Amino acid sequence: MSAQIINGKEIVSSYRADIKQQVEQLKQQGVQPGLAVVIVGDDPASHVYVRNKAKACEEAGMHSEVYKLPEQTPEADVLDLISKLNGDQAIHGILVQSPLPGHISEERVVEAIAVEKDVDCFHPVNVGNLMIGKEGPAPCTPAGVIEILKKVGVEIAGKHAVVIGRSNIVGKPMAILLLRENATVTVCHSRTKNMEEITRQADILIAAVGKAKMINRSHIKPGAVVVDVGINRLDTGKLAGDVDFDDVLETASYVTPVPGCVGPMTITILLRNTLEAAQCAASATS
Numbered sequence: 001m002s003a004q005i006i007n008g009k010e011i012v013s014s015y016r017a018d019i020k021q022q023v024e025q026l027k028q029q030g031v032q033p034g035l036a037v038v039i040v041g042d043d044p045a046s047h048v049y050v051r052n053k054a055k056a057c058e059e060a061g062m063h064s065e066v067y068k069l070p071e072q073t074p075e076a077d078v079l080d081l082i083s084k085l086n087g088d089q090a091i092h093g094i095l096v097q098s099p100l101p102g103h104i105s106e107e108r109v110v111e112a113i114a115v116e117k118d119v120d121c122f123h124p125v126n127v128g129n130l131m132i133g134k135e136g137p138a139p140c141t142p143a144g145v146i147e148i149l150k151k152v153g154v155e156i157a158g159k160h161a162v163v164i165g166r167s168n169i170v171g172k173p174m175a176i177l178l179l180r181e182n183a184t185v186t187v188c189h190s191r192t193k194n195m196e197e198i199t200r201q202a203d204i205l206i207a208a209v210g211k212a213k214m215i216n217r218s219h220i221k222p223g224a225v226v227v228d229v230g231i232n233r234l235d236t237g238k239l240a241g242d243v244d245f246d247d248v249l250e251t252a253s254y255v256t257p258v259p260g261c262v263g264p265m266t267i268t269i270l271l272r273n274t275l276e277a278a279q280c281a282a283s284a285t286s
């Protein structure tokens with residue numbers, strides 16, 4: 001068997017075309033969705049992601065503002081900027097790029113963002129709503145993974161999904177979203193014993209470990225769907241996922257490539273969350 005390589009570009013472009021159309025409709029009602037992205041420091045990878053977010057916004061017809069702050073910016077200045085953006089009617093979504101420099105508390109920054117403008121779904125109120133299945137935004141990467149699975153026609157309900165990684169950005173919300181789709185979910189992490197034994201039971205395996213090519217054919221049951229969330233830069237300068245792509249090709253039924261699938265889909269869901277925040281704001285004022 002040879003795995004089908006999921007065509008991220010095709011999926012992303014069909015979603016973005018749909019979003020662009022809805023943005024146009026909203027603009028005709030006098031509302032242009034607006035996203036503000038705040039980045040603190042010089043992390044080169046974060047700057048690439050922020051550039052890609054701003055570009056995607058503009059291509060979708062949205063208003064975009066990027067605030068690039070120096071590494072030494074005091075936390076109070078970041079909080080002041082967020083407070084200003086919270087009150088700005090042209091801005092419907094606010095995102096602070098993670099990671100932040102060590103002297104700034106991610107927790108205080110995230111909690112300062114107005115709940116209705118938290119398009120990352122990092123604010124504790126939105127995380128709580130996600131947990132209990134209330135309406136609201138879903139975090140971009142995990143929601144993107146669910147959309148990819150659905151678009152390809154992978155049945156999630158009743159399947160055993162194994163998530164490797166327990167971060168607040170990916171692993172934990174991924175498990176919640178899979179549960180919401182009625183999967184049976186197991187979460188593995190750095191202290192999990194006999195990880196391969198568990199991952200080999202997965203019908204759907206989500207790798208969000210942060211270690212290049214750590215997952216290989218020995219972790220995979222024949223026919224499993226493998227979704228690679230990792231983005232690791234190798235010494236050669238090339239990007240690699242958490243999955244050893246070539247090694248799993250003969251074992252998996254589907255596999256996502258890195259780059260070109262989960263990353264761009266993450267940005268697509270950010271656009272969707274921003275559009276929905278703008279639609280909510282528009283209906284509240286009409």
Ligand SMILES: Nc1nc2c(c(=O)[nH]1)N[C@@H](CN(C=O)c1ccc(C(=O)N[C@@H](CCC(=O)O)C(=O)O)cc1)CN2
Pocket residue numbers: 045048049052095096097098099120140141169231239258259260261262263264265266267
């Ligand atoms: N505030 C947030 N910070 C971070 C998030 C997040 O969702 N919100 N997630 C990650 C980084 N991330 C989004 O910001 C992200 C990572 C990668 C990509 C992407 O499109 N990757 C491309 C490759 C890009 C490259 O050349 O390096 C791909 O996979 O094809 C988009 C978004 C941490 N921080």
